[in-house]
Amino acid sequence: MTIRRGQPHTPWTTLVGAAVLALLALLTGPPAASAAPAPRESRPVYSYAHAIRETVWVDTGLDGDADGRPDRVAADIIRPAEPARQGRRIPAIMDASPYYSCCGRGNESQKKTYDDRGRPAGFPLFYDNYFVPRGYATVLVDLAGTNRSDGCVDVGGRSDIQSAKAVIDWLNGRARGYTARTGGSPVTAGWSNGRTGMIGKSWDATIANGVAATGVPGLETIVPISGISSWYDYYFAQGAPLYDGGPDQLAAAVESPGAHKNCAAVQQKLKDGAPRTGDWTALWTERDYVRAAAKVRASVFLVHGMQDLNVRTQHVGQWWDALARHGVPRKIWLSQTGHVDPFDYRRGAWVDTLHRWFDHYLMGYRNGIERAPMADVERAPDTWATDARWPAPGTAPVTVHPRPGTAAGPGGLGTRPAPAGRTAAFTDDPAHGEADWAAALDRATPDKAGFTTGPLTAPLRLSGAGTVTVTATPSTTSAHLSAVLVDIGPDTIRNYAGDGEGIRTLTRATCWGAGTPADTGCFKETAADTRPVGFTVFSRGWADLGHATDPHHGHPLTPGTPYTLTLRLAASDHVVPAGHRLALIVAGTDANLIDPPASRPTLTLDLARTAARLPVTGGGPAWARATGSDGGAVGGTAGTGPVGIAPPVGLSRMPYAD
Structure with missing residues (x-):
């Protein structure tokens, strides 16, 4: 079944007549006192078939x-x-x-x-x-x-x-x-x-x-x-x-x-x-x-x-x-x-x-x-x-810091820096990626360092691009880093990791304009492909630690030496709802999204010298309203919803496919 939208197949004689009448109207026109208002859009008056x-x-x-x-x-x-x-x-x-x-x-x-x-x-x-x-x-x-x-x-x-x-x-x-x-x-x-x-x-x-x-x-x-x-x-x-x-x-x-x-x-x-x-x-x-x-x-x-x-x-x-x-x-x-x-x-x-x-x-x-x-x-x-504008009006950077947790599991995320000397460590596991890290946020796993606010008391919007600056000490001569922002809480999202990347193709077609047998102008309808999730990764950044001292040229790392690097987080626009938590995860290889380094390094983060600069709509006051000023309870888990719901899977490594 096809439904034509926009411009029906109009007979050639009708189109010619309409075009001629339109031209005559422009050339002669009615008296000024009764002139019709000028059209505000182009109209389908010309023949597609011819x-x-x-x-x-x-x-x-x-x-x-x-x-x-x-x-x-x-x-x-x-x-x-x-x-x-x-x-x-x-x-x-x-x-x-x-x-x-x-x-x-x-x-x-x-x-x-x-x-x-x-x-x-x-x-x-x-x-x-x-x-x-x-x-x-x-x-x-x-x-x-x-x-x-x-x-x-x-x-x-x-x-x-x-x-x-x-x-x-x-x-x-x-x-x-x-x-x-x-x-x-x-x-x-x-x-x-x-x-x-x-x-x-x-x-x-x-x-x-x-x-x-x-x-x-x-x-x-x-x-x-x-x-x-x-x-x-x-x-x-x-x-x-x-x-x-x-x-x-x-x-x-x-x-x-x-x-x-x-x-x-x-x-x-x-x-x-x-x-x-x-x-x-x-x-x-x-x-x-x-x-x-x-x-x-x-x-x-x-x-x-x-x-x-x-x-x-x-x-x-x-x-x-x-x-x-x-x-x-x-x-x-x-x-x-x-x-x-x-x-x-x-x-x-x-x-x-x-x-x-x-x-x-x-x-x-x-x-x-x-x-x-x-x-x-x-x-x-x-x-x-x-x-009216983008990033959203009133958006301002807010600097937040990871802090060590009070129990096995994630650390905290708030505006107070961690005490000097506090660290968190992880070992690169190329088999794991952002979905694995987020699903295991509330458990201590060796492949990540996770930090989270407590449950938000008001929605928190992040609009634009942020950064994460880390000071990391590697155990080997090569290392890659990933940083992701995660909304921890139940939601229904577009299934962006599915075959249609968030859409389903239906059998019914609609037509958008005129057509011929060789080019009908008709296309299959689509619908949103959705799935329930327990978390949503909404911004990501990756980097090679060997490029920390020279962004244009990589160098071998010296094991045991700290390096400071700022990862650029990809632009996004996401609202973390009240009752959800905002999490920052720092890890190594993001499976299926970056290639692993030559070695399997352990990286130790200096938490006092690690921070995220986030584009918060409403700036510091909005952060304070949503988190209780500093980010809420360290490592809190209340109100997170079913984190165990299966994350998106099947991320493609295909080169530049349309």
Whole structure:
């Protein structure tokens, strides 16, 4: 069963008639005294069935595959035919991706399709179905080295970014386009007004971030969904390796078969430039978009899952903060999902909001979207709240300290530092991770050091990113550290560790815009996949202790010597309810999330020199209200609920999967 939403299949004659009437109304218009108010949104008055579908190959100016010819990237375009006939130019919505032939896009892994003459027929996702009838072009770009494009994949580097930037330049008359991959006739974008918005999820979102960081004129807005802001932070966390692979393997996974034989040298450079030592190299500098945030001219609508363990929220947090420092107009949605598109967890609201966003920034409609609340945060499955700004207004850092407990089990967590000389120790166990530590919080286990407030007497909101500074003495020459914040208490959450990362795919479909047999615009509905839990890990940080003295280069540790290191906790927005406890756990290898060190160290924490700096909404007074000023009873367990409920399992170690 399918239900059509947004734009029904309207006969061509009706659409032409509507467009003509609309144009006549604009040209002649009623008397001023009876003039109708200006529309506040673009409307589906153009034919999708008769839209122009074409491929333009755009010259990037690079020769990544060293064949002596400039690389050309394929831009598959669908645009309404009527505006050009009326002498009107239109904006473009672009999604530049490496996935259009290898892996597909969206929850249903849609790939591009072509007719028997090689013209684009099926455009993945709903952007074309919904926005083309409303007067937008949709441009889907194959990154260099993928699908029908020349060149080589360089995983976020110059070639990747230039693949999309060159198309924006072409839309603005600054680059050359052709009717074929080789040879062909020149073609210009006379139909384009140059105003472009980029959108996409995962790698696609990353390209949007990177192109925005070039400051290219004509890019008016980007909507990155679960995007990377610095590729180093995708593969490492302060020196600790996050995946047992590198960008060369990722390039090989997405390159088109024809590119493999010409791109071995590029892949070797990726391998040589990204050693698994965790050291910062020139390769990572080139792929760090945060450092270029001052160049961003586009508005930014960020979307991210707070339980995304693929592209972790470190990326959205540091990118958001950099954009804020430079006054970039911005908006954010934070869900409780993993690596999931908002079309699949908040479909109706997402389409409506995206429509208003593009209408304002690409078509100039005065619809107030820029004055709407800045942040939408999912508080419980399908329950959302808004904030005028993000992090939440009134949020201020509160420094809290771990203290030794009064009995076997967790220590305390409060504003008073531990007495000098008090310590806590743990031994790295690569078989255990955050779920194991949290489930055993109230028991003394050798693989962790846990600290908790007493049961809260009022809700406590943490909004933004925090840090944990530790002074640790290792027993061996190598050691990794993990720090996690945990809400201890019963709840029902999205099952972010399940196959759907928080969603279930249903059999019923709804349609979002117009369609054709080759591209129906219909998609399977989804619903929240939930599960009961006894605790929720909501912020994480990892680091290699060998990078404590030099963040860019690791060094062997001297056993028995204390090292001080500040771990960056990933951005989040979480409310710990009254009756629950807030816990800080410090441990070694976080199984399935970081790789273990070469040894199995025991680490001894100097508690007097260990502290967490947390982003508490309401600052110190809010902490005092919720904890009884200092954090409550040391190691208290009352009101925790069923901690023994099974934690999420099955966390994936797959490299950069969409």
